[in-house]
Amino acid sequence: MIPSKSHAPRALRRARLALASVVLASAALLAPAGAAAQGAGGDPTLAQTLFEEGRRLMEAKSYAEACPKLAESQRLRPGTGTLLNLALCNEALGRTATAWGQFKEALFASKKEGNAAREAFAQEHISALEPRLxxxxxxxxxxxxxxxxxxxxxxxxxxxxxxxxxxxxxxxxxxxxxxxxxxxxxxxxxxxxxxxxxxxPKLQPAPAPEKAAAPQGPAVGGADSGGSSGGEGLRTAGFVIGGAGVAVLGVGAVFGALASGQASDAEKDPALCPNKQCTPLGREEIDAAETKALLSTIGFGVGIAALGAGAILVLTSGPSRTEGARAASGRVQARVVPLIAPDGGGVGVLGKF
The missing domain is CATH 2.60.40.3070 (Immunoglobulin-like)
Structure with a gap:
């Protein structure tokens, strides 16, 4: 058999490849007999099935489907015949370097087995592939x-x-x-x-990972720590929130007083509500008074909640530095309870100091 020249047309090389494959397969040069001889531990039935299916697909020129089956057959039961078929399949797909390496491996195995026909077949393809690599x-x-x-x-x-x-x-x-x-x-x-x-090029050092930012909020101090900086922060925040709650309560009281006065004035004005029957203008005054009353109720609820939150922060912040000696004799105990009323709600704090 005359090896292919590197300058031969691709169609001619593929036709020659197919012909060589069929002829050599009929001569049993590419049969997977070497697999059983090597005694590998794979499944021989599955290996043989995959080999035969791979050969059938190669004869149908379905090389892309044939190569994975032959590769798996070779993995399960390595054999020189299967390896030669796999090399032929990769050569047909244009994987010249992969095929060349597999033909080289099959060449060494054939020499070791003393199979001159397979050795010559592998060497012929190696010689044809090398100028094209x-x-x-x-x-x-x-x-x-x-x-x-x-x-x-x-x-x-x-x-x-x-x-x-x-x-x-x-x-x-x-x-x-x-x-x-x-x-x-x-x-x-x-x-x-x-x-x-x-x-x-010479690789560049990787950028240093960014460090996680330290938490900005104050840490909660223990009750018997003598009043840490975190506890002082919570105490300050508690007084601020509590102060805001007092301010909101004041606003609620103002709106409540305005609502009460506006409604009373409207009901007493004979031009707005004669004989307790309010005119449309009187009704508007009553509605405005009710809106102020609602704002008053909301203000009281928010103010009470803020006072409760402030008290919780103060009580759980631990003793201040000036109260350390007094705190040593007993811990602060406090718990929050809800306050629910027909026209609003909030929270309360029960504690022992």
């Missing part, structure tokens, strides 16, 4: 702990600066090292005898 050369600046990956495969440091066979197509090149930022690029490798050289 595309390659990639990686040059890298020195970076401690440098790791390089091409298309998901790790590249050892010893391979740097050496052209490496690679399948045609698009490949992602990535370089990284602990403490350094990741560098990456994409390279497009041609179908035949292409050589791509990638210069990997």
């Amino acid at each position: 595309s390659k990639i050369q990686l040059n890298a600046e020195s970076t401690p702990g440098l790791l390089i990956r091409v298309g998901g495969s790790d590249i050892p440091a010893a391979a740097l600066g050496t052209p490496i066979p690679i399948d045609p197509g698009t490949h992602q090149v990535e370089a990284t090292a602990q403490g350094y930022a990741v560098w990456s690029t994409t390279v497009q490798v041609g179908d035949s005898a292409d050589l791509k050289t990638i210069a990997i």
Whole structure:
């Protein structure tokens, strides 16, 4: 059999490949007999089934479907015949570097087994593929702990600066090292005898991670801590909120007084409500008084709630620095209880000091 020339048309190479595959398969050169001979621990039935299905798909030129089945058969029950078929399948798909490596592996296995026919078959395809192999050369600046990956495969440091066979197509090149930022690029490798050289620069140190911001609010101090700065902050906040509650209560009282006066004046005015029957203008006055009364009720509720919240903060902040000696004789005990009234509500604090 005459090996293919690198300059032969692709259609002619594929026709020759198909013919060689059929002829050699009929001669039992590509049968998976080597699998059983190697005694691997996989499932022989499944391996044989996948091999036969892969061969059928190859004969139908469905190489993309055939290759995974042959690869799994080889994984389950490694054999030189299966490996040769897998190499033929990858060659048909244009994966020249993968096929070349598999033919090389099959060549060494055939020599070890003393199978001259398979050895010659593998060598013929190796000789035909080698002039067409595309390659990639990686040059890298020195970076401690440098790791390089091409298309998901790790590249050892010893391979740097050496052209490496690679399948045609698009490949992602990535370089990284602990403490350094990741560098990456994409390279497009041609179908035949292409050589791509990638210069990997010295990696840049990774930016330092941002530290979490410290909490801005005051920390809660213990009752017997003698009054920490966190406790003082809570005490101050309690007085501020309580003061605001008193102010809101004052506003509620003002609106209550206004509402009561406005309603009383309207009812007593004979022009607005003669004989207790209010005119439309009188009704407007009564409605305005009711609105003020509602605002008064809301103000009282909010004010009471604010007073309760302020009291809680003061009571749970622990003793102040000036009250440390008195706090040592007994802890502050306090609990919050709800206050519910027909026209509003709030909270109350019951405690022992």
